[in-house]
Amino acid sequence: xxxxTQPDIHITVSEGASLExxxxxxxxxxxxxxxxxxxxxxxxxxxxxxxxxxxLVQGIKGFEAEFKxxxxxxxxxxxxxxxxxxxxxxxxxxxxxxxxxxxxxxxxTRLQVTL
Amino acid sequence: GAVVSQHPSxxxxxxxxxxxxxxxxxxxxxxxxxxxxxxxxxxxxxxxxSNEGSKATYEQGVEKDKFLINHASLTLSTLTVTxxxxxxxxxxxxxxxxxSVLNNEQFxxxxxxxxxx
Numbered sequence: 001x002x003x004x005t006q007p008d009i010h011i012t013v014s015e016g017a018s019l020e021x022x023x024x025x026x027x028x029x030x031x032x033x034x035x036x037x038x039x040x041x042x043x044x045x046x047x048x049x050x051x052x053x054x055x056l057v058q059g060i061k062g063f064e065a066e067f068k069x070x071x072x073x074x075x076x077x078x079x080x081x082x083x084x085x086x087x088x089x090x091x092x093x094x095x096x097x098x099x100x101x102x103x104x105x106x107x108x109t110r111l112q113v114t115l
Numbered sequence: 116g117a118v119v120s121q122h123p124s125x126x127x128x129x130x131x132x133x134x135x136x137x138x139x140x141x142x143x144x145x146x147x148x149x150x151x152x153x154x155x156x157x158x159x160x161x162x163x164x165s166n167e168g169s170k171a172t173y174e175q176g177v178e179k180d181k182f183l184i185n186h187a188s189l190t191l192s193t194l195t196v197t198x199x200x201x202x203x204x205x206x207x208x209x210x211x212x213x214x215s216v217l218n219n220e221q222f223x224x225x226x227x228x229x230x231x232x
Contacts, residue, residue, distance in 0.1 A: 036223075042225055043224050043225040043226045044159075044208070044210075046222075090158065102149060103149075103221060104161075105159045106158060108157075110156075
């Protein structure tokens with residue numbers, strides 16, 4: 001069975017500082033990997049996804065993530081955080097089946113940005 | 116493109132009543148829709164997967180008679196919480212996907228906040 005671990009429940013960074021949110025996954029084959037952001041009371045917005053190819057994936061809002069198969073990780077990064085980035089971030093994994101299949105989410109990391 | 120809507124966005128009901136939540140894909144045909152439940156400060160828990168025209172597949176521990184899911188068309192799925200109780204209060208989120216060879220992406224609705232008094 002697939003699983004996702006986000007070790008950091010809560011992270012606080014200063015505006016303008018760099019950010020890295022950790023994600024480790026467990027899956028026996030090639031996974032689809034995703035990062036979503038959820039603002040308070042809102043649904044999920046896809047930041048980026050990894051299916052195959054280049055292991056460094058660029059997303060929206062200046063985010064990027066790097067897939068490291070040897071470490072089973074898919075960490076999310078941003079070089080300079082903005083106050084509007086404060087939100088809940090979820091990493092998710094899905095089987096590489098080529099058709100829609102269910103996502104397994106991590107428990108989320110809440111990002112707080114101080115001015 | 117790929118917009119998913121949910122209605123209502125917020126609902127308050129009395130204990131024992133039933134509540135229906137709609138999930139619509141506005142600009143694409145969703146062959147598969149998913150329903151998630153999110154508890155406060157918790158992750159999303161998949162409740163069920165529904166394919167158009169067939170019965171939903173429920174995750175272990177989810178009562179199918181309690182949470183009725185209908186996916187009658189390629190653009191609409193509904194979740195009915197029957198005989199709702201306060202413990203059913205939660206944030207319910209749907210997602211929709213258009214199956215294709217290379218597309219495994221789900222598009223999420225904005226969620227529905229259910230409060231059962």
